[in-house]
Amino acid sequence: MFAFEIYSPEEEIFHPLFKEKEVRVFLKRDDMIHPFISGNKWRKLKYNLIKAREEDKNHLITFGGVWSNHLLATACAAAKFGFKATAFVRGEGVASETLFLCRMFGMELKFTERDAYRNKRLLFDTFYSNDTSAFFIDEGGAGAEAVQGCSELVTELKGNYQHIFCAAGTGTTAAGILKGLLINNSRALLHVIPVLKGAEFLKEEVNKHFIDNPLYEIHNSYHFGGYAKTQPDLLNFISDFSASTGILADQVYTGKMMYGVFDLIRQDYFPSGTNILAVHTGGLFGLLGLKEKMTFKTQSGH
Numbered sequence: 001m002f003a004f005e006i007y008s009p010e011e012e013i014f015h016p017l018f019k020e021k022e023v024r025v026f027l028k029r030d031d032m033i034h035p036f037i038s039g040n041k042w043r044k045l046k047y048n049l050i051k052a053r054e055e056d057k058n059h060l061i062t063f064g065g066v067w068s069n070h071l072l073a074t075a076c077a078a079a080k081f082g083f084k085a086t087a088f089v090r091g092e093g094v095a096s097e098t099l100f101l102c103r104m105f106g107m108e109l110k111f112t113e114r115d116a117y118r119n120k121r122l123l124f125d126t127f128y129s130n131d132t133s134a135f136f137i138d139e140g141g142a143g144a145e146a147v148q149g150c151s152e153l154v155t156e157l158k159g160n161y162q163h164i165f166c167a168a169g170t171g172t173t174a175a176g177i178l179k180g181l182l183i184n185n186s187r188a189l190l191h192v193i194p195v196l197k198g199a200e201f202l203k204e205e206v207n208k209h210f211i212d213n214p215l216y217e218i219h220n221s222y223h224f225g226g227y228a229k230t231q232p233d234l235l236n237f238i239s240d241f242s243a244s245t246g247i248l249a250d251q252v253y254t255g256k257m258m259y260g261v262f263d264l265i266r267q268d269y270f271p272s273g274t275n276i277l278a279v280h281t282g283g284l285f286g287l288l289g290l291k292e293k294m295t296f297k298t299q300s301g302h
């Protein structure tokens with residue numbers, strides 16, 4: 001329905017640690033799907049857009065924070081596929097490069113104070129109950145449509161991997177990958193790295209998409225203090241990672257996931273000969289939030 005052929009190769013990355021531990025690490029480059037409709041956000045949007053089109057609704061209404069990859073993806077996808085888009089943005093008087101780009105793609109932003117923001121259905125009903133063209137897309141694109149979209153990632157895989165890693169916010173992407181593993185009769189084990197602190201809710205969020213609880217592992221110690229929180233250790237890691245691979249990882253999602261992958265390899269979690277696939281879920285503009293915070297070992301100016 002949407003003429004958009006995606007490109008997301010599996011790419012091996014190299015590091016002395018992998019050599020020492022005799023493991024191979026590959027990235028599923030969902031960050032290459034599109035510069036703005038990036039990573040899991042395209043996968044989560046795809047079936048929502050198809051549904052909106054089928055229901056003849058051409059105004060996407062969605063929700064997100066100031067650095068939301070979902071908002072940027074929705075703004076660009078709406079422009080590309082001929083929808084109108086409006087977003088409720090959490091917080092008043094907030095600004096970011098991400099929101100600037102959303103505006104460039106023609107998205108209308110409604111800045112919403114935090115209490116009102118919590119009840120998204122109420123916001124939608126208050127503003128759009130009489131608008132027959134309005135189509136509700138939950139924050140981050142959660143829901144069955146999103147799970148279906150993410151499951152396709154597994155179907156695309158060409159290589160053989162014993163272990164697959166992904167970062168988790170809501171856990172929708174993780175649920176989609178698990179669905180994909182089931183559909184494809186894959187025996188790979190999914191490892192989930194929550195980026196929020198206290199992610200006990202995550203198991204429930206993932207399992208609700210299944211009749212029988214699927215098997216996977218959650219590694220709960222790589223959140224670095226909570227959502228979008230960082231520590232110098234993490235910041236050093238992501239700049240080293242980018243400088244040694246030519247691939248960016250952000251501090252909110254994929255940086256924490258890759259930190260976990262490296263840490264578990266260092267701890268001999270995997271036997272030698274293991275092939276690991278980490279899903280690069282994209283969404284790199286949040287990195288710009290670090291502009292002032294980042295320090296580099298070799299500062300410019302000699």
Ligand SMILES: *Cc1c(COP(=O)(O)O)cnc(C)c1O
Nearest residue numbers: 168169170171172173253281283
């Ligand atoms: C939104 C996002 C996630 C989290 O996905 P969930 O489905 O909410 O778990 C992971 N990585 C990136 C880059 C994201 O933008």
